[in-house]
Amino acid sequence: MSTMLASSYPVTIPVGGIQLSADLAIPARAGGLVVFAHGSGSSRFSPRNRSVARALRKHGLATLLLDLLTLDEERAEASKETLRSDMDFLAERLIGATEWIHAYSQVARHPIGYFGASSGAAAALIAAARRPEMIGAIVARGGRADLAGPMLAKVRAPTLLVIGSEDGHVLALNRDAASRMTAPVQIEIVEGASHLFEEAGALEQVGELAARWFLAHLRPLAWTQLRDREMPRRNGSASASDS
Helix, strand or coil: CCCCCCCCEEEEEEEECHHHHHEEEECCCCCCCCEECCCCCCCCCCCHHHHHHHHHHHCCCCCEEECCCHHHHHHHCCCCCCCCHHHHHHHHHHHHHHHHHHHHCCCCCEEEEEECCCHHHHHHHHHHHHCCCEEEEEECCCCCHHHHHHHHHCCCCEEEEEECCCCHHHHHHHHHHCCCCCEEEEEEEEECCCCCCCCCCHHHHHHHHHHHHHHHCCCHHHHHHHHHHHHHCCCCCCCCCCC
């Protein structure tokens, strides 16, 4: 486990003509980077995702906590939710942010994983299915994997589905989703936990399970060889600004 503090700062990520806000944190000698996709009605400031992100950084994994909507889009969604429920749209935003990582020098050579919460899990699975060469592993917390629909069968990345034992409906949906996947998939049940994992010690278990999964499946050497073969670096530096 890494004992070094992470360098942490906000970044803006250009995707399709808009700017997404994110918080990037990189521990010393990071062994990979995990991009967080939050669920509907949440944001990069979600205390639950931030708790998991801290756990991952303690294990030497960099984290990118990402808002998939702009502030203007969030305000519009307050009266009429359309974008938050459009998993294809959110997946494309996630793909755009992942492509940005490849051009950002400080993290460009790190293998990448996705951590999706609630409906963010579906966006992560769809994005990974569409760009399988980019993603090495996926973890979902209380995720709605079922919302990925037919894209589930196209996911290649090893996937861990973490569900609370008291979240019976979502557990059933995830078991069905797992049965439709061809990638390595595992379900971990956190005993006594509800959908939001608010019970004492529940989020700590999620963090440990996620860290173990990412450390087991994100392999820097294999990723570097794959990236160099299939995804040559674009000329020039990243078009992003630290803020």
